[in-house]
Amino acid sequence: MRRALAFTVIAALVAADRLIKAAAESALRGLNDYPKLDGFIALRYIKNTGAAFGIFSGKTKILALCTGIVLLAGFVLLMSGRIKSNLLFAAAVLIVSGGLGNLYDRVFIGYVVDYIELLFVSFAVFNFADCLITAGAALIIIYIIADTVREAKGKRSRRA
DSSP, X not given: OHHHHHHHHHHHHHXXXXXXXXXXXXXXXXXXXXXXXXXXXXXXXXXXSSSGGGTTTTOHHHHHHHHHHHHHXXXXXXXHTOOXXXXXXXXXXXXXXXXXXXXXXXXXXXXEEEEEEESSSOOOOBOHHHHHHHHHHHHHHHHHHHHHHHHHHHHHHHHO
């Protein structure tokens, strides 16, 4: 049941990513004056041939290969049933979904479509798939912190 749910959610999130990127390309490509929201966020079309902040620019094939390897590991973990925690399972689904969205761009378009720019901080322009990956990583951090706290409480109660 979890595996079917994972595939369904991954497919839905990758489809949403593709639709949003297509809309961003259609609406933003060629614009010099990008839509802005009160000095907070702008929609700005970028062809990213690298990774975050443009590192490894022009290394699309290497990035696609590395992403593919990480995604394969993610799929194996999701399908193996070895992830018992619902929080970690959700994190893996989010990371795999975002990774697939960006991998699709790298393989079939030759660059990743980025379109979200934060105006209040100097940060990379990013996309929905990047948000999924970041949310998944945040869930892993939350899990690790909660597990560490739970473990520390358990040790204290055993000593008492």
